[in-house]
Amino acid sequence: MNWTDERVELLKKLWSEGLSASQIAAELGGVTRNAVIGKVHRLGLSGRAKAAASPAPRPRKPRPAATTQVMRPMVQGNTALAPVVETVTAPEPEVAADPIAKVIPMGGGCTILDLTEFTCRWPVGDPGKGDFHYCGSRSKTGLPYCAYHARIAYQPVQDRNRRRLAR
């Protein structure tokens, strides 16, 4: 891949918008972040407007009602499973603002033995360290993941990464 006028222009645009070198590299395709950085320097636009991707601690968007609501188990339809579901998904009101903390209870989740067609199968932890388990949150009927992990699982990595880093 060579630096056509078009690609250089896009590079300038994205760089000035505050995207990181790796993000830009991914956007352009066919180049590494090193290539992008090198080009940026050669173009003499290394210093950019303060809109960098991660200069300060990232402001987190609190997601009050939506997430909790989705996670809440629907027990009306199956009274037999109700007690189990309660235990697995009981949301801690005082958990951190991080959405993942709501999904994975402290030290929680469940083992592979606890998985049912109604529990999230998202893997958590390191198998090599013996702390491997599964999310265990209530999953929407027919889906292998809870609402939160389903969003992650079915989103292209590239897009997910970009959404996380951008802004």
Place this chain on the structure above:
DNA sequence: CCCTGATTCGC
């Protein structure tokens, strides 16, 4: 360990 940009230097 993940990531970031900066710099160097052989090509």
Place this chain on the structure above:
DNA sequence: GCGAATCAGG
């Protein structure tokens, strides 16, 4: 000019 390797930092 290009970009991989490397560095310093968060």
